Amino acid sequence: MEFTFSPALTLSGFVVGALVGLTGVGGGSLMTPLLVLLFGFKPATAVGTDLLYAAITKGGGSLIHHGHGHIDWGITGRLALGSVPAALVTLVVLGRMGVQDHGASGLISVALGIALLLTAASLIFRQRLLEFARSRRQHPPSAARTATLTIIVGVILGALVTISSVGAGALGVTALCFLYPDLPIRRIVGSDIAHAVPLTLVAGIGHWWLGTVDFGLLGALLLGSLPGIAIGSHLSTKVPERALRHLLAFVLLFIGGKLILA
DSSP states (O other): OOOOOOHHHHHHHHHHHHHHHHHOOOHHHHHHHHHHHTSOOOHHHHHHHHHHHHHHHHHHHHHHHHHTTOOOHHHHHHHHHHHHHHHHHHHHHHHHHOTTSHHHHHHHHHHHHHHHHHHHHHHHTHHHHHHHHHHGGGSOOOHHHHHHHHHHHHHHHHHHHHHHSOSTTHHHHHHHHHHOTTSOHHHHHHHHHHHHHHHHHHHHHHHHHHTOOOHHHHHHHHHHHHHHHHHHHHHGGGSOHHHHHHHHHHHHHHHHHHHHHO
């Protein structure tokens, strides 16, 4: 593996890592469009590299959540039961389309834009969505139906994340809040992060097989993002998270629209 130090890429990794630590917003929502729009990487390369980047960073996060008992492994397993097969099918489709060809690149850009718009909406309306989810506690669905819906959510996330590297964070948490309104938010977040590890690892390895992972880029990003995440997490209690989330949401709306209309 060839690694060439790039101050701009490492600085970008640090900034994105710090924002992830401050807000909990998935790195793919920020890193992938940054690589495409600012640094000019092909969409497929940006997505493939970011998936392995996410597998490494979320792996560390899931260990921390597991240590605190914040993971419901039943929920994580049901999500993975849907997402991992969906990721494999999506990888086969991308491979047959020619992932670096213009058609597949256009599909990835549009999917990325849509995922960013959905992520932005979930950030802006998260509190209202949580309140609505809590209001449904009086008429909870059956356990079997909830399990089935969880697997279906996994299928949707598996396809979306494999195409765009976005969705396993904010969208996954929002869906789980609807399905499990009585579950503490820390266990929802922990379960979602744990689920993202096998999903992004399988999708990332698949993109490596397709030839869309740049390991030099991956090393440069990790060099900056790992300390960025640590610093951002330390400062998270001192920063007005709600205002920062709304600012990020509007940035994602702008970037998502630009990718769709490009």
